[in-house]
Amino acid sequence: MSCFSRRLVVLFSCALCLAPTPGAARDFLLGAGVEGDTADGLRFSGLGGISLGEKTWLAGTVGQTRVELPTGTDSETMLASLEIDHHFDPLGVRAGVSYWGDPDILESADWNVAVYFRNDRVTLAAEYEYRDFDFTIPRTDFFAGRTIRFDADGLGASARFRLGERASLSLAGTKYDYSVDFRPTRDRDILDLISATRLSLINSLVDSRGRLTFGLDFGFQRLALDLATAKGAVDGTRTRSVTLRYLFPAGRRSDLELGLGYDDSDDYGDVTFFSLFFYFYGAD
Secondary structure (H helix, E strand, C coil): CHHHHHHHHHHHHHHHCCCCCCCCCCEEEEEEEEEEECCCCEEEEEEEEEECCCCEEEEEEEEEEEEECCCCCEEEEEEEEEEEEEECCCEEEEEEEEEEEECCCEEEEEEEEEEEEECCCEEEEEEEEEEEEEEEECCCCCCCCEEEEEEEEEEEEEEEEEECCCEEEEEEEEEEEECCCCCCCCCHHHHHHHCCCCCCHHHHCEEEEEEEEEEEEECCEEEEEEEEEEEECCCCCEEEEEEEEEEEEEECCEEEEEEEEEEEECCCEEEEEEEEEEEEEEEC
């Protein structure tokens, strides 16, 4: 899957360099950000999107994360994704492909598709995701080590409601069905490879996840409170998270977003999270 990751990054770069049709303007978005936490996790991200007509939007992200594992070693993971969205009004279809992982520990190549309904008051979506994993368990004094290949099917749903002119409420949940039967384990030799922080590889091996977001707009500013929970597929432990995000103008065509969060994990304990993102909006 390392070859897949390189191809995806090239595909992402080419997609964002699509030349606009002569005489036609294209809206676009560019962004970059950094995320970190008190467990020494750090992630740098870049994102972009461009309109391919009035009802079609192409978007992608790239990112790299460094996390210090409980074993004392560093894990560096890469993220790359590409997604296209077409709105038929009121129905729409969204499809994407992504890669996330560390070739020495855990890699995941994912494909997803969603069908949604949207109007001025509500957005409802049904989602399917297919995930293809390579999980490498290194050799230890008590284990010979091996690479496990497996996949997962994820079914999810999401909804977003406008609560008046300024407020909105979003709900989302996903349940995964794995091709292997994970037996709950507390083996630290395995768990220490994937569990350290919300930025670590544990987020890629979940049994289920859910999220509730309440947003409030103040002119060109937005305040969002995000409550999330996830159950691990390997050890069955649960992580509960709360994050507050504040988006505000940084210029005529740009925004800054600040984020502050807190995790309460049965596995890696209490961790504080922070983020800073810059967004630039424009048209060719």
